[in-house]
Amino acid sequence: MPSLIDGIISEERRYASIPYTETGDNHQIFSDMVDSYGLAGCQDQPWCATYQFALELQTCGKDLALRHWCMTAADYCGYNCFETEAKFKKAGRIGKTPRLGALVIFTRSHMGRVLKINDAAQTFECGEGNTSNKQYDRNGDSCAVKTYAWTDPGIRSFCYIDYEGDTMTTAKFLAAVRGVYEMAHNGGYKYGDSHALPPCADGIISCDRLVARALWILGYQTQPQGGITVINMEQYLLKWGFKKVTDPNALKAGDIVLMKQRGQVTPTAAWHTFVLTMFANVNNVSKYDMGSQERIRATQPFTLVPLNQWPGSKEFYCAFRIDEAKDYVFTPAAVKAGSTGPSQYLANEILKAYDLKGVRKNGRLQPLELNDKWTKGDMAAMTQYKLDRIRNNDANLCKGPYGAGEIGPGDWVVMLCSELPFHAQAIPDRQKQGPSVLLLQRILKALGYLGADGKPLALDAEWGANTQTAVKAYQKAHGLSQTGSVNYEVWQKLLNGL
Numbered sequence: 001m002p003s004l005i006d007g008i009i010s011e012e013r014r015y016a017s018i019p020y021t022e023t024g025d026n027h028q029i030f031s032d033m034v035d036s037y038g039l040a041g042c043q044d045q046p047w048c049a050t051y052q053f054a055l056e057l058q059t060c061g062k063d064l065a066l067r068h069w070c071m072t073a074a075d076y077c078g079y080n081c082f083e084t085e086a087k088f089k090k091a092g093r094i095g096k097t098p099r100l101g102a103l104v105i106f107t108r109s110h111m112g113r114v115l116k117i118n119d120a121a122q123t124f125e126c127g128e129g130n131t132s133n134k135q136y137d138r139n140g141d142s143c144a145v146k147t148y149a150w151t152d153p154g155i156r157s158f159c160y161i162d163y164e165g166d167t168m169t170t171a172k173f174l175a176a177v178r179g180v181y182e183m184a185h186n187g188g189y190k191y192g193d194s195h196a197l198p199p200c201a202d203g204i205i206s207c208d209r210l211v212a213r214a215l216w217i218l219g220y221q222t223q224p225q226g227g228i229t230v231i232n233m234e235q236y237l238l239k240w241g242f243k244k245v246t247d248p249n250a251l252k253a254g255d256i257v258l259m260k261q262r263g264q265v266t267p268t269a270a271w272h273t274f275v276l277t278m279f280a281n282v283n284n285v286s287k288y289d290m291g292s293q294e295r296i297r298a299t300q301p302f303t304l305v306p307l308n309q310w311p312g313s314k315e316f317y318c319a320f321r322i323d324e325a326k327d328y329v330f331t332p333a334a335v336k337a338g339s340t341g342p343s344q345y346l347a348n349e350i351l352k353a354y355d356l357k358g359v360r361k362n363g364r365l366q367p368l369e370l371n372d373k374w375t376k377g378d379m380a381a382m383t384q385y386k387l388d389r390i391r392n393n394d395a396n397l398c399k400g401p402y403g404a405g406e407i408g409p410g411d412w413v414v415m416l417c418s419e420l421p422f423h424a425q426a427i428p429d430r431q432k433q434g435p436s437v438l439l440l441q442r443i444l445k446a447l448g449y450l451g452a453d454g455k456p457l458a459l460d461a462e463w464g465a466n467t468q469t470a471v472k473a474y475q476k477a478h479g480l481s482q483t484g485s486v487n488y489e490v491w492q493k494l495l496n497g498l
Helices: 004-017 029-035 048-060 062-068 081-090 170-186 207-217 233-239 293-297 342-353 376-391 409-416 435-446 465-477 488-494
Strands: 103-106 110-118 123-131 142-149 155-159 243-245 256-261 272-281 284-288 302-305 314-321 328-330 357-361 364-367 422-424
Touching: 004 048, 004 110, 004 123, 004 142, 004 207, 029 048, 029 170, 048 062, 048 081, 048 110, 048 123, 048 170, 062 170, 081 103, 081 110, 081 155, 170 207, 170 272, 170 284, 170 293, 207 272, 233 256, 233 314, 328 488, 342 376, 342 435, 357 376, 376 409, 422 435, 435 465, 465 488
Parallel strands: none
Antiparallel strands: 103 110, 103 155, 110 123, 123 142, 243 314, 256 272, 256 314, 272 284, 284 302, 328 422, 357 364
16 A cells, blocks of 8 residues: 655655755755744755655655654754754664664764665665765765665664554645645646656646645555546546545545536546545535646635535536544453453463463473463463563553452553553554554464464564565465455454454
């Protein structure tokens, strides 16, 4: 599925291929982009970090971009390489190996981003701004893509952006639409039919190219030359899982509205489209609309306007709505001696995945079995699990009226590495980390599924080829589509109806 990472990487490569060059001594468009969101763009200063944050803003919007960079508007420091690194370090999201989309912090106070990883050669492609084609250059005047070894001595660290839950949402789409509008409005774009890829890269935009470019930023990059149009929009969006809405009274913010030319059945270039930001009723909507040169220049979104501003020539055809993915949300119950049910079974799977043992028999500790009752062996394994965590000074354990072999709310927080209720999030077919991946690995390992290397899964919370192979094997065994990605349906089966 498309991803925010794809959109940002696409922009990095586009600016490198133009190639974009500053217009004066450190004067460039990226600082203006950051300024337009009320943050410190620091114009006329070194801009390698500002370049990366501007692309994050354009793709994700202000709130999500700040979260990605472990910052708030009050403590924003995305213009400084080492201060940005310190934010990621404090959040525990820093390391020595590349991940797709990660920020690269160089020893010479310079920043880039990981665009592609070659595991076999242990190299990666890096997008950089305020640079030249020379490695580590932090005083150039353009954008470039370079290749480095993972262990290059000029690299201080990799800052891992958390794309957990990286699925298409209404909020992300509206943020991308706003970013495209600001790019066109501030950049003096002309009205017309773009013939470029990415859409509008030639400085030309229209109503349908606004939608096309916003979707491109979000990773929908299988578009035809010039981008999707009102003529092929319905076919394209339905293919990608958007829902078709035919009742104009049931519209919502984030809907892509398609207006047909009166009297026409088959789409033509005379049809029109726009994106809603608010819907009260058909006579009171707010929208982004790039249907003329005047609209490109105007302040948007337009507010308090009727859905159909052209009653003599156009009428509502349909709208297209993002089908937002669901998290599988659950709160496990307490587990005591003799407990049965899905919470007991999940705890059993987690302990077995850690290779913890049960009671001693014939002089040897016995491996745990996946069963339907909380037994003495399970209680012995849980006691050992708690002792191991106590040695690590975990303050969440042993609170409340629960014995050493029993599981209460605080124990579940530790076992799931997350607060309750737990949100088991969708895991797409791409690099990802976090509690959802760790829980997935624990269950698959306990069930005996192996990785691509033929070994039991490592419990490292890192999405990779081994975990994906185990997911495909699980999907095959349970009659599911072998996508190698995890959605609501997969979580529902894995978690035994919790």
